[in-house]
Amino acid sequence: MNINKTQPLEYSTEQGRLNILGFWIFIGAEVMLFATLFASYFTLFDRTGNGPSGSEIFEITPVLIETLLLLTSSFTIGLGVHAMRIGNKQAMMSFFIVTLVLGAAFLGVEIYEFVHYVNVGAGLQVSAFTSILLTTLGTHGLHVTFGLFWGIMILMQVKKRGLTPQTANKSFIFSLYWHFLDVVWIFIFSFVYLKGMM
């Protein structure tokens, strides 16, 4: 196998470079996916039927907690990738674990939030607005859930196999994914919650 020593570990093999480019393109597709959800959300935003509107159900506290958790996790995974680049496996794993824990906490708060919506009469089936709201949030939440399991797989491999070009490549791609989810959340925070509460 050709290993290029002048590049960071995750870029060092040909296949690794292809994987990273491929993943960037995948993120392009994900951008379109969320863009479509946002467009639909804006279209259906005021079509509340007999159900509640956004300003009636949104609560600022859980949303702020979620935002804080996810933003911090994006920062810690950045630190993790930095640790990986300097070859510190232990630190890298620790940062990744912190990231995943923060992600799990985010998910916990989000589940609380969903239960709250259902309790105040804003379940999935109530109106076009609640359908698109919960679908948009839910799609992001599912992405986070998937990310949690994916992250655990990668951690297990790093632990077992050490920092090889392959595991480094996977970890790096995972960090791209995690940052992307953070960016999506910032949009959700601004355009769903803040705009909805105003």
Next chain:
Amino acid sequence: MEFFERFAVPHPSPAIYASMVAIALTSIAIVIGLTYFKKWGYLWREWLTTVDHKKIGIMYMISALLMLFRGGADVLMMRAQTAVPENTLLDAQHYNEIFTTHGVVMIIFMAMAFIIALMNFVIPLQIGARDVAFPRLNALSFWLYFMGAMLLNISFVIGGSPSSGWTSYFPLAGNELSQSVGTNYYMLSLQISGLGTLITGINFIVTILKMRAPGMTLMKMPMFSWAGLITNVIIVFAFPVLTVALAMGTMDRLFATNFFTTTNGGMDMLWANLFWVWGHPEVYILILPAFGIYSEIIPTFSRRNLYGYNTMVISMVVISLLSFLVWVHHFFTMGQGALVNSIFSITTMAIAVPTGIKIFNWLFTMWKGKIQFTVPMLYALGFIPIFTIGGVTGVMLGMASADYQYHNTMFLVAHFHLVIIPGVVFAMLAGLTYWWPKMFGFMLNERIGKWAFWFIAGGTCLAFFPMFISGLDGQARRMYTYSEATGFGIWNMLSFIGAIGLAIGFVLIVYNIYYSTRYASRNIGDDPWDARSLEWATHNPVPEYNFAITPQVNSRQAFWDAKKKGHKLFKGGYKEIHMPNNSGVPFIMAVFFFIFGFGFVFSMWITVIASLIGIIACLIHRSFEKDHGYHISAEELKKSEVELRGAK
């Protein structure tokens, strides 16, 4: 018993029972045949587990041809039903199911598969690559597409076909007005095969951007590869929109959400918008590769280089951008007002400019050439006039005020068939004939091929030109019958005769494949058409590693210049080649997806969860697997090359 009642067809007919029997018998025959000839192992090793882009391309092609005949059978039933006024061959419900299936099968499972087939087979060869960037994902793409196609195709014998049109407009496609599981099949099968298409898109963008032979800059790439690149970019940006729309539609039907309903704030127009935001780029996903194919075939058989390479590339890029800005022209009549319609009317007509440039460039390519009327060239030459008619009527439809009269009529049906058939089907048949020797090592018979061409070209004209007239005379599309007083009878009869002509043409193509397989010469060399691009620089049929030595490119027509100007393509000696291992995981995972889809269609949640666990298990397996592929050593390579050369 109650459990099985849900699988019953809600609206059966003798034809459906006959199909059930036929499907059962065919399946049994295949199983017995495979067992008797002891081919299970061969099938598994060589095909079901393959990650070779060439074999995957061939499997796509076979599936596409099967789907072509499925969609074609639908056509014959439809045209027979409408051939005479007040016909009672089919009732309304069956007719609706048939035209719905025809649309879905032809667009998603035939045309898409065919273009992906040719992209798979040709692009890696054309850019001098060993395979695609992600061979394993490529296999997954195919199997997802295949399982999606199968899922839709079992609908008419298990549970009922979708019947709300291939556009599946809500609220017609909602639970209340489409009560059978048919529309569930539509949603799930498109979702599954769409996922496969998205993966193909990512795979080919990376392949084309990163794996070109040394020296092949983007502006030295053959035009079909350029078309492939742009097409896949459109795929990546258009398909997620469909994913979301289908997910919402599925949730409306199965989880009682309110996206497109008529109550609680639901908005039926949102579906139409999302569908066409994907649907219009989809048209260009189909047509751009076809343009690429013609850009290979016309220079080859004019014995000249492609005229205006740069403008060809620019016009494709412009088309791809405009394709995302015209979707409203599919529903000018939805009442969005004169301003919106005017804007989309202008963007729509603007597409005619880059398309026109391409037509003229192909014509100029023939200028001062030495034109040979081979079968692929005949399709290209038939394409130009028929597509021009289809294209200019598209401009007419783009004029919003007049579209109020054309919309939903046979005029529209005539237009899009006269674009898609010469644009896509002719191109696929041309490409199939053109690259056939590269795939199988022998050529298709030219004489039978020409007969088939004339039947198909003549049939196309006869089938669709009358629809312009009946459309302007007020015949709406999708009507299962009409009264004699309307006077539509004669035009529909002509269409029926045209459809029969087309059918004869396709039967001739099948016969040609059979005939040529038996009788054609295997001694044709590597370059039977005297062609111009890299795929012809390797052996016929292509060895698994494509090129023993990676070619070095320094001009647009790499192989032509190697032949005529003595450019050296293959420099240096044999080096060890790294190859990916075969894997059964993509196939198994796609089977889980099939079960997942089937469970979802019938709301069998235990099945859904079980298959989901299967899918996740496949993903975990892939994540932990250490698969470094295998190597072909320089000696083995030398041996195989000597053998391949000796075979000629």
Next chain:
Amino acid sequence: MKLKWAIIGALITVIAVLTGCEPLTVLDPKGPQAQTQADVIWISIAIMAFIVITVFVMLIYLLIKYRGSKQPDSYEPPHIEGNKVVEAIVVGIPVLIVAVLSVVSVKSTYEVEAKPEGYGDKEPLVVYASSSDWKWHFSYPEQDIETVNYLYIPTDRPLEFKLYSYGPITSFWIPQLGGQKYAMSDMITTLHLGADAPGEFMGRNANFSGEGFAENTFNVKAMPQQEFDDWVKEVKQTAEPLTEQKFDEILEPGHLGQLTFTGTHLDFMPPPEGHHGGHGADDKKNSHSSHDSTSSEQATQEEHEKEAAEYEAHND
């Protein structure tokens, strides 16, 4: 090439038929909007014919001149990359054509989306045309009558159709009076038409709406204003009143012949316009539970119910 001649032959036939004995419905306009559209269609056919002929002539010329069998074996076609001037022409002419067509398209689109011209400042006749599986309901609020599956209209007066649907998306189309427009359950669309001369025309739903779609047609009869007024008077004297119960029956999926009523369903089942979130088709089912959001709405609702009850009593 046989194909080329076949196509040209077909084209000539098409043109012969188009201009021949019996004019095609769309190209035989009987109202100002349809006239505008027919003019646009003819202009575009002419321009498109020019393009098609140019391409055909070039193709045939090239195929005859440069076919391989004509040329010596030793002939090697030259390498030609392209020519700036030629490419500028190839871009320029289509741009010009599209520009011209854009002007025509925009102008005519604004025309057909506005009150038809040529009727002075006559007030338009407003007709609410709603579809249900698979029927058309025509409510004349001004005259306070309603018909099913047939439409009487006065000539020489602008017509304003308010379209909506009780069910799938349909498309209201009377080809000889003008192009179609969708009728949907969650909003009202407006279609402007006009009839110049008395006559009978075909009207239909043009958008696929399920099993009964093919027969989802209606008859249109245009007559002078005087005759129209007489017809209205006659209906008022002879027709049954439309009750909510009766209307519910009519809404059931199926085909019906032509029906005539006094009163309109607009009274007890208002069209979707003005309803937040678009309740449209389900007003009927939800009217008792879902309209209690504002008290005024509730009041009107009760009023309508009272009215409907009175009608029913009257009926018995």
